[in-house]
Amino acid sequence: MKSNVTKYGISFTLLIGAMLFAISIGSVSVPILDIVKVIGSEAFRLPVGADVDPMYVSIVYEIRLPRVLLAGLVGASLAIAGAAFQGLLRNPLAEPYILGVSSGASVGAVATLFFGISLPVIGMFTLPFLSIITALATIIIVLYFARKIDRTMRVETIILTGIIFSAFLGSVISLIIALTGDELQQIIGWLLGSVSMRGWSYVGIILPFFIFGSLILLMNTKELNAMSLGEERAQHLGVDVGKRKMLILIAGSILTGAAVAVSGTIGFVGLVIPHLTRKLWGSDHVHLLPLSMIIGASFLILTDLLSRTIISPQVLPVGVITALVGAPVFAIILIKQRRRS
Amino acid sequence: MLLIKNASGGYDGEEIVKNISFSVNEGEFFGILGPNGSGKTTLINMISGLLDLQQGKIEVAGRNIADYSKKELARKIAVLPQLTPQVFPYTVKEMVSLGRYAHHSGLFRSWTKEDEEIVQRVMRQTNILEFADTSVMEHSGGEQQRIFLAQALVQQPKVLLLDEPTNHLDLAYQKELLDLLRKSAKEKGLTVVAILHDLNLASLYCDRLLLMDEGEAKALENPDEVLSEELINSVFDTEVIKQAHSKIAKPQLHLMPSKKTWQAKKLWSIDETNLSFSTEQIVLHSDLPLKTISSGIVGAGIGWYKYFVNRHVDENYYCNDHRKEMRTYLKGRGFPPAQTVGMMTAIVLEDYSYGIYEGNGFSILVVVTASVGNAVDSSRAKPLVGPVAPGTINTWVFVNGSLTEEAFIQATITATEAKAQVLRDLAIQDRKTGTVATGTPTDSILIAATQQGKELDYAGTATELGALIGNAVYQEMKQAISKTLKRKKAAEQG
Incomplete structure (x- = not known):
């Protein structure tokens, strides 16, 4: 048993290391000390940035920091939502996309691109806004149907309904793509998932949803522990299962929807990170959720770094890297687990 | 409640x-x-x-369960579920601690000293404290059941x-x-x-x-x-x-299994061909077990047995664990102790007597070995001090018929009454009191039945079975005692 201090210490060190590393590396390398100075002067108004090259300030503060923060927020959102869904659905192979939420968000985004929708006032935020709306609409419809089928809303029913909706919405996306002309490149690019060239505004979009969703989930960690033993058992232990299940599903969907809205579909983070965290530091959701967030953020920051440096100057979609890294890691974990048992 | x-x-x-x-x-x-x-x-x-x-x-x-909140109810009622497969590798302590959920309220539900004490105490009580930090999944069904019991008990229901x-x-x-x-x-x-x-x-x-x-x-x-x-x-x-x-x-x-599966295909019975005699032991071997009530050294009480052994021991036989010694003896001669009734006697086994008696639709086989050297009047008996001499009057009654439990008890009474009558008719006295003896201090009896064929509900002297047992035991015992007395006399004269 590792102590909690060790668990959080190592995780935070990893996160800060990944952030500094990712900000530092690129077509122009920025010394770590300068990064600290820039962040100090720009974010905290400390008088430390005077001797830093203005180009570095611009690279760090305008380009790389928002990109790294966005990657971190998306990674954290997907990982905590994944951890919560796995516990709730009693399935270590569940992931945020299983309930049709990401498909719902994708439909919103793809439709925005296809129809060239641009809402007044929010303008360029039309896409993330609409995709969060469609994500929420999807989870509400899925839950409504699940309740219609089975009043007690057993987990099995929810998963099945989610799969049906995922398939349906997936075909809607395919339909749109089939009808697409000029917007094809744009739509495919978005679907592959990326955090590049988004800037501070996207950080601003995801942040409120991230805080709201994460807080709700972090307030339900004990309940997740109980519910991962089965819903009946959770009720025996005193959990108000109906209410808590709803809260967790909605919070998870908000997080997933917001992540998809700002970065497209980035797979495997929600699946692999909670699994890995559980292997490293135990199943107790009280710690599993926050630790998954930290490790998920670090993971996506590093994979994003890989995506823009590996065949530089070309940029790979980060979704491709997470899948390329995530799938083999996952396979190795599974094999090791099998061997041990 | x-x-x-x-x-x-x-x-x-x-x-x-x-x-x-x-x-x-x-x-x-x-x-x-x-x-x-x-x-x-x-x-x-x-x-x-x-x-x-x-x-x-x-x-x-005193309060309707519908009026309780979920947490309140969980503080009153806990459930030990049937075992279901575990998905996540929680540690045993984490699993048990989940039972405290209902006792926490509000956002800041910190783990108190009291929580810790209760969890530790219950884990000790359910014998799982030693593996508190191991994964629940590593444990056997029995241990997992104890873990879940502990989880339910820390709810303090x-x-x-x-x-x-x-x-x-x-x-x-x-x-x-x-x-x-x-x-x-x-x-x-x-x-x-x-x-x-x-x-x-x-x-x-x-x-x-x-x-x-x-x-x-x-x-x-x-x-x-x-x-x-x-x-x-x-x-x-x-x-x-x-x-x-x-x-x-x-x-x-x-x-009761379906009768077809366990009942013998055809009627069978016990007769003298099942008996074998030697100077060391008298044995009755039955191919199928007989329901038996007996006061032997091995296989006493009620049970089903296939081997019945009356073993000769020396007059001065003494062993502080005679049951164990008898078992060893039986094993050494190929009798499985679990299927055997074993008795001991100090008399010369050639002085046995046996006979088959036919009743209406049933029959009995009586085997007796008897000596009356230290006969006692049971109405005036006193407890003996020191080692007791091995059994002297051993009576076996085998019935080819189906007996009720009361019939077994009545058969014991009837056979014992017949024994007392033999001693009275032969005027055998209790040497200490000078009165007529009723038996010896270490007599044994055995009633065994094949439990098939005619149903014999009672074995008191008013029934055909009882009359036959009384008669047969009387005849065979009289003959057996006469044989030993004759041998004794011959020895004294010789």
């Missing part, structure tokens, strides 16, 4: 539990029995609050509900679990309500039983009343034989 009043309930509008009423007292161990599909689990789910009632009400500690808690547990764990539950009920006032599928375990541990059939209460009483042959037969559609536990005052039920 628990009151169920006209409760009905089920799933999807279907009524599975129908109008059940009962109450359970604090500290009571209450059992629910019934065949599959009789509504036991539905009833438990109604009590635990998983399933809403369609009608009636359920009260815990007033009522503990159990759904077939001994499922998948081996014998030792079943007993251990039920012992622990009974102890908690009696010492800590925990009210235990358990669905049990093993009727005999239910009899041993439960104060009262509810027998359910098709959603209705068929019986609600103490185990002696509920576990009657008629009730069990009608509810489970299975023939059972009820008997008392041999050590404690609780009934036990014996299953």
Whole structure:
């Protein structure tokens, strides 16, 4: 048993290391000390940035920091939502996309691109806004149907309904793509998932949803522990299962929807990170959720770094890297687990 | 503590539990029995609050369960679930600690010293403290069951509900679990309500039983009343034989296999060809076991045996563990001790006497070895000090017929009366008192029956069987005693 201090210490060190590393590396390398100075002067108004090259300030503060923060927020959102869904659905192979939420968000985004929708006032935020709306609409419809089928809303029913909706919405996306002309490149690019060239505004979009969703989930960690033993058992232990299940599903969907809205579909983070965290530091959701967030953020920051440096100057979609890294890691974990048992 | 009043309930509008009423007292161990599909689990789910009632009400500690919040109810009622496969590798302590959930409220539910103490105490009590930091998944079914029991107990409930808690547990764990539950009920006032599928375990541990059939209460009483042959037969559609536990005052039920599967294909009987004699031992070997009541050294009491051995020992035989010595002796001569009734005698075995007596539709074989050297008048007997000489009058009665238990007892009385009469007719005296003797201090008797053929309900002297036993024992014993007396006389003269 590792102590909690060790668990959080190592995780935070990893996160800060990944952030500094990712900000530092690129077509122009920025010394770590300068990064600290820039962040100090720009974010905290400390008088430390005077001797830093203005180009570095611009690279760090305008380009790389928002990109790294966005990657971190998306990674954290997907990982905590994944951890919560796995516990709730009693399935270590569940992931945020299983309930049709990401498909719902994708439909919103793809439709925005296809129809060239641009809402007044929010303008360029039309896409993330609409995709969060469609994500929420999807989870509400899925839950409504699940309740219609089975009043007690057993987990099995929810998963099945989610799969049906995922398939349906997936075909809607395919339909749109089939009808697409000029917007094809744009739509495919978005679907592959990326955090590049988004800037501070996207950080601003995801942040409120991230805080709201994460807080709700972090307030339900004990309940997740109980519910991962089965819903009946959770009720025996005193959990108000109906209410808590709803809260967790909605919070998870908000997080997933917001992540998809700002970065497209980035797979495997929600699946692999909670699994890995559980292997490293135990199943107790009280710690599993926050630790998954930290490790998920670090993971996506590093994979994003890989995506823009590996065949530089070309940029790979980060979704491709997470899948390329995530799938083999996952396979190795599974094999090791099998061997041990 | 628990009151169920006209409760009905089920799933999807279907009524599975129908109008059940009962109450359970604090500290009571209450059992629910019934065949599959009789509504036991539905009833438990109604009590635990998983399933809403369609009608009636359920009260815990004087308050309707519908008026409790989920957490409040979990502080009153805990459930030990049937084992289900685990998905996540929680540690044992994490798993047990989850039971404290209902005692925490508000956003800042910190783990208190009290929580820790309760968890530690319960883990010690359920014997899982030593592996507190290991993963639940590493443990056997029995250990996992103890972990979940600990989880339920740290809820500090007033009522503990159990759904077939001994499922998948081996014998030792079943007993251990039920012992622990009974102890908690009696010492800590925990009210235990358990669905049990093993009727005999239910009899041993439960104060009262509810027998359910098709959603209705068929019986609600103490185990002696509920576990009657008629009730069990009608509810489970299975023939059972009820008997008392041999050590404690609780009934036990014996299953009756279908007659075809265990009864001998054709009638068989015991006769003199089953006997063999040597100077060392007299043996009767039966191919099939005989139901026997005896006072031997090995295989005494009631049981089923195939080998019957009357062994000659020296007059000065002494051994401080003669049972063990006898077992060793039997094993050494190829008699499995578990299937053998063994007796001892100091007399010369050639002085045996036996005979077959035919009755109407049955027959008996009587074998006697007898000496009356230290005969005693039982009405004036005093306890002997020091080692007791080995048995002297050993009477065996084999009946080719089917006897009731009372017939076995009556046969013992009849044979003993016949023995006393032989001693009186031969004017054998108790040397210490000068009165007529009734036997010797270490006599043994054995009544065995094939338990097939004619049904013989009684064996008192007024019945044909009793008359035949009395007559036969009298004849054979008289002859056997005469033989020993003659040998003694010859020895004295010679």
